[in-house]
Amino acid sequence: MRSYLITGLGIWIVLFALFLPFTYGFFPPLGIELTNSLSGISEWIAQSFFGVEIYSSPTTSDSTAQFAQAFLLLIFAFLLAILLRGQRRFTGNHIRQFLHTAAAYILSFFLLKYGVDKLFQFQFYTPEPNTLFTPLGMLSKDILFWSSMGTSSSYNTFMGLIEVIPAFLLLHHRTRLLGGLIALGVLGNVLMINFSFDITVKLLSMYLVIVSLYVLSPFLKNLFAFFIANTESTKPEMRLSLKPKVRTIIKSVVVIVLFTEILFNYVQMGSFNGREVEKIEHFGSYMITRGDNNPLNYKDIERIHIHCKGYLILENVDGIFIDFPIQIAPDNSIIVRNEGALIYVSREGPTTVFEIQKDGKSTSFITQKHELDSLPALDDSFHWTVDGMVGSSVSNEE
Amino acid sequence: MKSLLFLFAFISGISFAQTNIIAAKSHSGDPSQSLQEKDNFDLPNETRIVKSVKYLKDDCIVEKCEVTMWETQIVHDTICDHPFLQKGQIDVNRIKSMYPEGTIYWFQLGERR
Numbered sequence: 001m002r003s004y005l006i007t008g009l010g011i012w013i014v015l016f017a018l019f020l021p022f023t024y025g026f027f028p029p030l031g032i033e034l035t036n037s038l039s040g041i042s043e044w045i046a047q048s049f050f051g052v053e054i055y056s057s058p059t060t061s062d063s064t065a066q067f068a069q070a071f072l073l074l075i076f077a078f079l080l081a082i083l084l085r086g087q088r089r090f091t092g093n094h095i096r097q098f099l100h101t102a103a104a105y106i107l108s109f110f111l112l113k114y115g116v117d118k119l120f121q122f123q124f125y126t127p128e129p130n131t132l133f134t135p136l137g138m139l140s141k142d143i144l145f146w147s148s149m150g151t152s153s154s155y156n157t158f159m160g161l162i163e164v165i166p167a168f169l170l171l172h173h174r175t176r177l178l179g180g181l182i183a184l185g186v187l188g189n190v191l192m193i194n195f196s197f198d199i200t201v202k203l204l205s206m207y208l209v210i211v212s213l214y215v216l217s218p219f220l221k222n223l224f225a226f227f228i229a230n231t232e233s234t235k236p237e238m239r240l241s242l243k244p245k246v247r248t249i250i251k252s253v254v255v256i257v258l259f260t261e262i263l264f265n266y267v268q269m270g271s272f273n274g275r276e277v278e279k280i281e282h283f284g285s286y287m288i289t290r291g292d293n294n295p296l297n298y299k300d301i302e303r304i305h306i307h308c309k310g311y312l313i314l315e316n317v318d319g320i321f322i323d324f325p326i327q328i329a330p331d332n333s334i335i336v337r338n339e340g341a342l343i344y345v346s347r348e349g350p351t352t353v354f355e356i357q358k359d360g361k362s363t364s365f366i367t368q369k370h371e372l373d374s375l376p377a378l379d380d381s382f383h384w385t386v387d388g389m390v391g392s393s394v395s396n397e398e
Numbered sequence: 399m400k401s402l403l404f405l406f407a408f409i410s411g412i413s414f415a416q417t418n419i420i421a422a423k424s425h426s427g428d429p430s431q432s433l434q435e436k437d438n439f440d441l442p443n444e445t446r447i448v449k450s451v452k453y454l455k456d457d458c459i460v461e462k463c464e465v466t467m468w469e470t471q472i473v474h475d476t477i478c479d480h481p482f483l484q485k486g487q488i489d490v491n492r493i494k495s496m497y498p499e500g501t502i503y504w505f506q507l508g509e510r511r
């Protein structure tokens with residue numbers, strides 16, 4: 001029974017990774033195709049068994065269909081485990097070794113993917129202009145956490161390193177136990193963050209904690225002997241039973257392919273620091289000082305923000321934000337597609353003039369651009385002592 | 399020599415994000431409207447805007463794309479022997495049909511010589 005459980009869980013780990021609708025840079029979109037092929041059954045399970053109305057695409061992280069798919073794959077996995085026990089080509093030990101190695105590599109891949117992304121400062125970005133001007137109490141916990149993380153590049157580097165280090169340790173059989181232990185700690189923290197801040201990557205983070213536990217499971221006796229009983233123990237052989245040369249070749253190919261996927265987007269972009277990338281034209285926040293403060297027929301607009309992903313956001317005096325997708329035209333004017341408007345932007349000394357052309361009419365307003373880097377949230381200063389901190393705020397006031 | 403040059407730009411369906419919900423909240427958008435889009439489980443998003451498509455030879459085109467993942471970069475792709483690019487049958491409508499539904503064509507300049 002225990003053997004079926006371990007084999008079934010190992011197969012589920014591999015199936016889950018294959019069916020995960022992750023958008024890769026180098027790998028083909030196999031997970032998206034597989035998820036879409038199962039979407040009919042997943043959504044039926046979600047509606048019939050869990051009684052949930054479907055609002056999201058099955059490829060969305062933490063959609064009900066994703067949870068149903070994970071459940072469905074668990075059933076497949078245990079059926080496959082029973083079938084595998086019936087065959088004579090591979091021994092139970094071979095299957096366990098294969099599944100254990102596959103789980104370690106899957107875990108290493110995800111830790112590397114997320115770790116490198118933090119290390120290169122791409123995951124938690126500097127808060128967008130509109131977020132910086134949203135009162136703290138008006139932000140929900142997920143975007144609040146994201147924004148807080150985005151204000152500190154040093155913490156992102158640290159977080160990236162503590163994900164990348166276990167990822168490397170997991171790739172080698174001698175250090176796999178240590179890698180698994182660190183991974184469990186790191187991913188346990190990620191799981192709790194996702195639950196505590198209501199971030200919609202709960203299923204994937206639960207999966208990664210399960211994979212960490214699976215990687216550690218053959219060594220539980222060793223851990224007990226080392227930490228509790230203070231006795232000696234022998235580690236079980238979990239390496240694939242292959243000729244050393246064959247194993248080296250297979251491992252090298254797999255590692256090269258994994259690293260190609262992990263670095264592909266950055267090499268393609270030629271950028272390894274998300275904070276130094278060039279922003280969209282007109283990026284920033286502008287305070288309306290004179291002229292028409294009802295742009296695009298929205299009343300009492302106080303500020304306009306240009307978001308780096310191509311959005312124009314209007315903020316009114318009551319702190320309500322309205323967003324519009326935009327494109328920057330070759331002459332640097334702003335195209336507001338949904339409103340059928342074109343905005344010409346010109347700078348005159350410290351002011352920026354926005355001229356909106358819509359429905360054959362032209363209106364304009366004058367703005368003052370905010371210095372976002374001087375906002376307290378983006379202040380990167382560091383103080384060893386409280387006196388230094390108080391001293392710098394006193395000198396700022398002066 | 400026959401050549402076809404036309405220029406258009408579109409936003410493709412490749413728009414996945416940190417998570418759809420956080421991406422939508424970051425631009426003060428409506429999170430519920432983002433649930434039909436692909437997302438990338440916490441990782442950064444990418445948008446791809448095809449800036450121009452240029453006829454290369456009988457069954458090939460060169461696609462010039464603006465790929466943005468926090469920064470914008472120009473990428474060129476040569477597409478040959480595509481089911482929609484049969485020899486002697488390349489025209490604007492056939493090439494347009496290669497792109498996803500909902501594609502927005504910004505402008506188009508057709509030229510044959």
